[in-house]
Amino acid sequence: MKKRNKKIVKQALPWIACLFLITAIVNGICIYSSNSKNYVASTCRTMQAILVQVRNSLTEYKSLSWLLNYWQDHSDEMDLPGDRLNRSSQIQRLLLDHEYESLYSITPEQAESLSEEEQRIFAEECYLLLMPEFSSMKYSFNLTEITFEIVLDDTNIFPLFQGIQEGEKSFGGNFCALGEVWPFDINEQPGIREMYESKEDKAFFEEKSSLADAENREYLMGYLQVPVDGNLKCHLTAIQRITNIRKSIVDSARSIELINAVLLFICAVIILHMIYSKIIDPLTRIMSFLSDYAKTKNTKDIVQKLLTIEADNELGRLADDCSDMITGIERYSKEKQRMLIETERINTELELAARIQKDMIPGDFSAFNDRTDLDLYGSMTPAKSVGGDFYDFFFLDEDHMYIAIADVSGKGIPAAMFMMLTKNILANNAREGKSPAKILTDSNTAILMQNKELMFLTVWVAILEISTGKLxxxxxxxxxxxxxxxxxxFELLNDKHGYVLGVRKGKQYTEEVIELEKGSKIFVYTDGVVEAIDSEKEQFGTDRMLEALNRVAKESPKQLLDEVRSSVDAFVEEEEQFDDLTMLCLEYK
Incomplete structure (x- = not known):
């Protein structure tokens, strides 16, 4: 790159000094302020641009009218913000199942044809996608407020979105209390009334000094109608506080305005050539080259053009910096594309791993529907895409059934792989007709031979003799x-505990026998149930688990598991699940 060390300020210094010398001799220091009306007009133009931009974001949704009605009618059913990761996967499934191109392309008719659950998920995701737009506009343009409202009648409005509060430093915004109705008197809002009565597609403004959040402050209110299908009346509102500039626009000496104008005109003519040749022309060319790059993305051609800028000052360095920036953008775009492809590949592999793991765990309980001697049901919910918990059951012969539940150390892919290995080892030992203690002893030996990563697992294994109830x-x-x-x-069974599998060689395990009577049930689970924690870091615990079981003790195994899961979910509330949650229940009839 060329050396461009001279400063624009140094080049223009003689001319600037001449200008200030003349103005100082004639008038001294002259304060010249912009006119209040021009300031307000400029603010109105900026606010109108903001409102139009936000409205464009809203009207991108073909089903906007349907969404507005849904938000208004189902506000108390929406789960905001909810589990964004889970909702994102649900949205992907929704788009794939219905072959929709995107959320924006869904029409009101298509939205109406969705199931109730799909409608709720669709409405929540659209709401959460639009919310940052309001906060971004509020934060970027330092607005006092920006809201989106539905006019219910002449006395009430229904707020949908609201930007961050004035003075709040954090970014992200806050949600309106959906379902809350704000008092509203259209007779006290001439700007809103004029907007709805007018057929012009433009923003309407009015000045106020009576907002509830502050006294003795003047505010500029801007309103823009949002056209939607149906009878809904809705609009955007932007609020900007006007500092007390009118007093600062004092009686600047009107008599000297003409003198200043003449002097400035003379100086402007003198320095016009310098400004054009040293600043305007290079800057115009740089802007033209950057505009071409935005259209063509031809990095090599634009870089060559930028090197033709001969200005030996900051504009020359600006051209060099723009050249480096464009080259960097090109590299970044390629790297980003590569990372997106890699991320999609990883996500696809995780989804495939989750499906494989799900297929390996018994999930079909229909075989027990017609049985009069026993019933069984199990569930496994991993903390991540895949997990390390598992349960297993199968009939060894007509009168004997193998049952097992286990919890592998760790989470994610490593735990899932170790889970598949140990599940097969345990099952193979069971199929050889071994007793539960022998199954654990021989499985521990086999696992140690293949456990270089030093993982381990806890296991409960049992064999039921169906004809006698001997477990x-x-x-x-x-x-x-x-x-x-x-x-x-339900009471905890004080059975004997052996050592975990996969740690020590030569461990021997003991077994116990109990006789199940008609109507007996046995419930086994992993520590993800009792160690689930709430926002106060308190564990769910065995006492709460037994209370949930005893509430529905006479119900089927499936209903027992559903009650325990509901109790855990109610206890942890919004707290993220940190461990796999696995349960199995057997009823001996």
Missing amino acids: TMANAGHERPALLKTGGE
């Missing part, structure tokens, strides 16, 4: 089962 079980460091005897309540 033989062994426990390798797993959570204690909960047992319901006929006519009683």
Whole structure:
């Protein structure tokens, strides 16, 4: 790059000194302020541009009218902000299932044809996508407020969105209390009344000094109608506080305005050539080259053009910097594209791994629908895309059934892979007709031979003799089962605990035998149930689990699991699930 060290200020210094010398001799220091009306007009133009930009974002949605009605009628049903990650995957499924191009392309008719759950998810996602637009406009242009409102009648409005509060430093905005109705008197809002009565597509403004958040302050209110299908009347409102500039625009000596104008005109003529040749022409060319780049993205051609800028000052360096910037943008775009492809590949692999894991865990319980001797139901909810918990069951013969539940150390892909290995090892030992204790002993030996990463797992395994109700079980460091005897309540079974699998060689395991009576139920689970925590970091615990089980003790295994899961969800509320949550319940009939 060329050396361009001379400063524009140095080049223009003689002319600037001459200008200030003449004005100083004639008038001294002259204060010249912009006219108040021009200031307000400029503010109105800026606010109108903001309102139009936000309105354009709203009207991109073909189903805007449907969304407005839904937000208004179902505000108390919407889960905001909710689980954004889960909702994002639900939106992707919705688009794929219905072959919609994007959320923007969904029409009111298509939205109406969605299921209630899909409608709620669609409405929530659109709301959460639009909310940052209001906060961004509020923050970027230092507005006092920007809102989107539906006029219910001449006395009430229904607010939908609201930007961040005045003076708030954090970015992201706050939600209006959906479902809340604000008092509204259209007779006290001439700007709004004029907007709805007029057929012109423009913003309408009025000045006020009676907002509730501050006294003795003047505000400029801007309104812009948002056209929607149907009978809805809705508009955007932007509010800007006007500082007390009228007093500062004092009686600047009107007699000297003409003298200043003449002097400035003479000086402007003198320095016009210098400004054009040293500033305007190079700057115009740089802007033209950048505009061409925005259209063509031809990096090599634009860089060559920028090198033709001969200005030996900051504009010359600006041309060099623009050249470097364009080259950097090109590199960044390629890297971003590569990263997007890699991210999509990883996400696809995670989805495939989750499906594979789901297929490996028994999920079809229809075989128990017609059985009169026993019923069984299980569920596994991983903390991440895939998890390390699993349960398993199958019939060894007509009178014997194998049941197991386990919790692998760690989470994610490593735990899922170790889970698949250990699940097969346990099942293979069971199919060889071994007792529960022998299953654990031999499985521990097999796992240690293939466990270079030093992972481990807790296991509860049992074999049920269906004809007699004899349940033989062994426990390798797993959570204690909960047992319901006929006519009683669920209680923790104080079974003997052995060592976890995958840590020590030669460990021997013992087993216990209990007799299940008619109507008995046994509930087994992983620590993700009892160790679920709420916002205060308090654990769900076995007491709450037993309370949930005993509330529906007479119900089916599926209803028992549903009640426990509902109790856990109500306890943790919005707290993120940090461990896999797995449960299995057997009823001996």
